[in-house]
Amino acid sequence: MKRLKTTIEVIRQEGKVSKLPLTIYKFQKNKRAVFGLIIVIIIFLIAIFANLVAPNDPLGRDIPTSERLERIGEAPSLEHLLGLDDIGRDVLSRIIFGCRISITIGLVSVSIALTIGVIIGSIAGYFGKWVDHLLMRAIDVMMAFPAFLLALMIITFLGPSLENAMIAVGIALIPMYARLTRGQVLTIKENDYVEAARMVGARDWRIIVFHILPNAAAPLIIQVTLNFASAILSAAALGFLGLGAQPPTPEWGVMLSGARKYLYVFPHLSVFPGIAIMITVLAFNLVGDGLRDAFDPRVVAE
Amino acid sequence: MKVKNLKTYFPIKAGILRRTVGWVRAVDDISFEIKKGETMGLVGESGCGKTTVGRVILMLEKPTSGEILFKNKDLASMRGGKLRGQRQAMMMVFQDPFSSLNPRMTVNKIVGEPILINRPFRYNALGFLRRWGILLGPFGWFLLILTGILSGLLSDIFSSLGGSFSVIDSFFFDPLSKWSNHLTLWWINECNCWARDWWLGDWWLTILWLGGWLIVWWIVGLFIGILAGSILTKIQDEENSEEFSSNSSKTSEEPTENWWLNLIAPNPEITNRVIELLKKVGLKEEHLNRYPHEFSGGQRQRVCVARALALNPSLVILDEPTSALDVSVQSQVLNLFKELQADLGLSYLFISHDLAVIEYMSDRVCVMYVGKIVEQGRTEIIYKNPSHPYTKALLSAILEPNPEFKKDPIILEGDVPSPANPPSGCRFHPRCWLMMPKCSEEEPPYVDLGDGHLAACWAIEKDTFRQVKQNN
Numbered sequence: 142m143k144r145l146k147t148t149i150e151v152i153r154q155e156g157k158v159s160k161l162p163l164t165i166y167k168f169q170k171n172k173r174a175v176f177g178l179i180i181v182i183i184i185f186l187i188a189i190f191a192n193l194v195a196p197n198d199p200l201g202r203d204i205p206t207s208e209r210l211e212r213i214g215e216a217p218s219l220e221h222l223l224g225l226d227d228i229g230r231d232v233l234s235r236i237i238f239g240c241r242i243s244i245t246i247g248l249v250s251v252s253i254a255l256t257i258g259v260i261i262g263s264i265a266g267y268f269g270k271w272v273d274h275l276l277m278r279a280i281d282v283m284m285a286f287p288a289f290l291l292a293l294m295i296i297t298f299l300g301p302s303l304e305n306a307m308i309a310v311g312i313a314l315i316p317m318y319a320r321l322t323r324g325q326v327l328t329i330k331e332n333d334y335v336e337a338a339r340m341v342g343a344r345d346w347r348i349i350v351f352h353i354l355p356n357a358a359a360p361l362i363i364q365v366t367l368n369f370a371s372a373i374l375s376a377a378a379l380g381f382l383g384l385g386a387q388p389p390t391p392e393w394g395v396m397l398s399g400a401r402k403y404l405y406v407f408p409h410l411s412v413f414p415g416i417a418i419m420i421t422v423l424a425f426n427l428v429g430d431g432l433r434d435a436f437d438p439r440v441v442a443e
Numbered sequence: 444m445k446v447k448n449l450k451t452y453f454p455i456k457a458g459i460l461r462r463t464v465g466w467v468r469a470v471d472d473i474s475f476e477i478k479k480g481e482t483m484g485l486v487g488e489s490g491c492g493k494t495t496v497g498r499v500i501l502m503l504e505k506p507t508s509g510e511i512l513f514k515n516k517d518l519a520s521m522r523g524g525k526l527r528g529q530r531q532a533m534m535m536v537f538q539d540p541f542s543s544l545n546p547r548m549t550v551n552k553i554v555g556e557p558i559l560i561n562r563p564f565r566y567n568a569l570g571f572l573r574r575w576g577i578l579l580g581p582f583g584w585f586l587l588i589l590t591g592i593l594s595g596l597l598s599d600i601f602s603s604l605g606g607s608f609s610v611i612d613s614f615f616f617d618p619l620s621k622w623s624n625h626l627t628l629w630w631i632n633e634c635n636c637w638a639r640d641w642w643l644g645d646w647w648l649t650i651l652w653l654g655g656w657l658i659v660w661w662i663v664g665l666f667i668g669i670l671a672g673s674i675l676t677k678i679q680d681e682e683n684s685e686e687f688s689s690n691s692s693k694t695s696e697e698p699t700e701n702w703w704l705n706l707i708a709p710n711p712e713i714t715n716r717v718i719e720l721l722k723k724v725g726l727k728e729e730h731l732n733r734y735p736h737e738f739s740g741g742q743r744q745r746v747c748v749a750r751a752l753a754l755n756p757s758l759v760i761l762d763e764p765t766s767a768l769d770v771s772v773q774s775q776v777l778n779l780f781k782e783l784q785a786d787l788g789l790s791y792l793f794i795s796h797d798l799a800v801i802e803y804m805s806d807r808v809c810v811m812y813v814g815k816i817v818e819q820g821r822t823e824i825i826y827k828n829p830s831h832p833y834t835k836a837l838l839s840a841i842l843e844p845n846p847e848f849k850k851d852p853i854i855l856e857g858d859v860p861s862p863a864n865p866p867s868g869c870r871f872h873p874r875c876w877l878m879m880p881k882c883s884e885e886e887p888p889y890v891d892l893g894d895g896h897l898a899a900c901w902a903i904e905k906d907t908f909r910q911v912k913q914n915n
Contacts, residue, residue, distance in 0.1 A: 332542050333537040333538075333542045334542065334544055334545040336498075336503055336537070337535070337537060337543050337544075337747075337750065338556070339503060340534065340535055341556060341561075341750070341753075342527045342557065342561055343556070343560055351545075351548075356545070356546065356547055
């Protein structure tokens with residue numbers, strides 16, 4: 142069996158010691174991850190500058206209604222790169238604006254999950270005993286339901302809308318972060334430097350924020366990138382079911398569900414939003430996998 | 444520093460209900476005393492509770508019973524802030540320099556942390572502002588809202604003049620009229636497209652814009668704060684110049700947590716003190732901003748020592764500080780401890796299993812066996828004339844540098860008994876070659892052999908009686 146090289150050996154083999162921190166070094170050696178990162182950056186740029194990039198208004202307000210109605214479902218052309226949809230709106234512009242919505246969904250729901258999950262997890266892990274039992278049993282109850290089902294249940298409480306979809310997806314992701322953080326905190330709090338901080342007079346929250354959480358960051362970062370994709374996907378699914386964003390919002394899931402009726406007549410209406418979802422999710426997953434490999438001390442850069 | 448009848452038991456839990464089925468008697472009824480400027484050595488086999496003693500003295504572990512008297516105050520009965528204040532004068536150097544430094548903090552932060560946590564309030568760069576209620580946060584928000592209103596008005600004026608904006612301009616002056624019309628329009632009460640178009644209408648660019656200005660005002664406020672703070676600190680320093688001297692009793696007043704200061708303004712006073720400490724332990728100024736993984740074991744241990752010295756403690760507990768280091772570095776570190784003791788008049792509690800190191804370092808020695816001190820006294824006396832059979836056995840195991848020298852060490856049979864279930868009577872009796880029937884029945888009392896030399900053994904008890912009788 143081929144013996145895995147240690148990182149030191151690899152660096153020696155390269156003949157120079159990289160100035161970059163080891164994780165970044167390993168990440169930038171991973172071509173797929175870098176590719177994913179570039180796409181993610183492009184997606185972010187498109188989202189931020191959607192109103193500068195998009196050629197048309199996503200709600201079709203810039204084309205006169207009479208003209209729009211004549212050109213319903215027009216196939217992709219040079220004028221409208223991805224064609225026009227069932228009421229004559231530019232699909233490309235809608236996808237570009239949908240990008241903004243998807244990124245927002247990812248950011249909002251993952252940050253909801255991350256904040257609450259990390260707080261619950263670190264309190265449970267750090268204080269232990271009955272606090273731990275109480276919080277973890279609550280989390281167990283949430284974990285008993287599949288995440289998407291949980292999101293559906295929350296939507297039923299809150300009512301279908303884009304904001305509520307974000308909140309629901311965020312809440313559904315909490316247990317994962319709470320568990321992850323708790324596990325990390327449990328191992329890290331046994332370290333001597335935590336003891337040393339306590340000796341020096343640091344309070345509990347200072348120990349958690351400055352000594353434990355920074356050392357627990359790596360798996361959380363990985364989880365964030367991976368969940369970013371899954372949050373976008375679940376929000377699109379909710380939109381498709383009519384429980385997320387409502388038409389005429391240019392959200393990808395909503396676009397897909399609207400295009401379902403025209404699958405045989407205007408296939409480009411369902412293909413392009415689908416491709417957009419696929420590319421986004423794939424890119425985030427590539428970055429997440431790359432980060433996981435980069436943070437893992439056992440995996441060595443090729 | 445005095446320890447009286449200290450006991451620490453850890454519960455053994457078992458079963459579904461996690462009931463306590465027994466106790467590990469890690470430290471069982473220990474008393475000793477460390478005088479100022481003295482080094483007390485604590486020796487014993489592994490698992491006999493040496494480290495627990497150190498941790499309990501610092502109250503990192505709660506003692507089950509007993510008193511820890513430090514400067515005539517009982518730490519064992521203290522809690523919370525009071526304990527935190529008292530504990531500053533005692534510090535610990537941990538056994539493993541690889542796990543006792545936070546890998547995500549630079550040396551500056553590691554060594555500066557105790558000072559940062561415990562420094563008095565008035566020395567914060569922004570302490571003055573905070574004390575007088577001018578919080579940076581609300582201040583920043585106020586300026587932010589002001590900017591929002593002003594730039595909204597400005598942009599309206601500009602656009603009425605027919606001017607146009609670039610992207611950058613509109614970010615700083617015009618969050619409102621071109622990209623989104625929320626704030627100004629809402630402000631002027633013409634909220635016509637805000638509700639309809641909020642998802643297209645760049646609400647999150649508005650958030651970005653708000654955030655951008657918040658950061659700008661934050662930094663501006665920061666400079667104002669640092670200026671005000673440093674001027675005030677200077678004035679105060681001139682008024683009472685010796686107050687921020689390294690006297691630990693002074694720094695223990697009014698401890699505050701000001702983590703946000705740590706984030707925004709590295710305090711030059713702390714940095715200077717850290718540099719001073721690094722030089723004291725034999726490191727250089729250039730090590731200041733390095734992370735622990737960039738150091739060797741010996742250097743890391745020096746950083747640990749610097750951290751322990753940061754608050755000018757009077758007692759430092761050294762928990763096997765050299766056992767993770769290789770031999771050449773060990774001697775350097777040991778000499779460092781000696782130098783520091785001579786310089787700063789420190790007292791040490793030196794915990795180790797290395798008898799040679801203990802002999803070199805300590806003035807007095809305690810020998811521990813399964814949670815109990817079996818013998819204590821001055822180092823020369825104990826090393827020359829050990830009374831307790833366990834001490835005799837331990838000392839006979841010291842290696843001699845002379846290969847010609849042949850000696851027959853006392854080889855003890857069996858293992859150290861479990862502290863969860865210690866033998867009855869004298870705990871050493873199952874392995875002792877002097878065992879008498881009495882040993883397994885009753886615990887031996889301490890016999891004073893003169894000059895603070897105490898030993899707990901029935902055999903000595905008998906000997907001394909005999910001696911006393913002979914003398915009579």
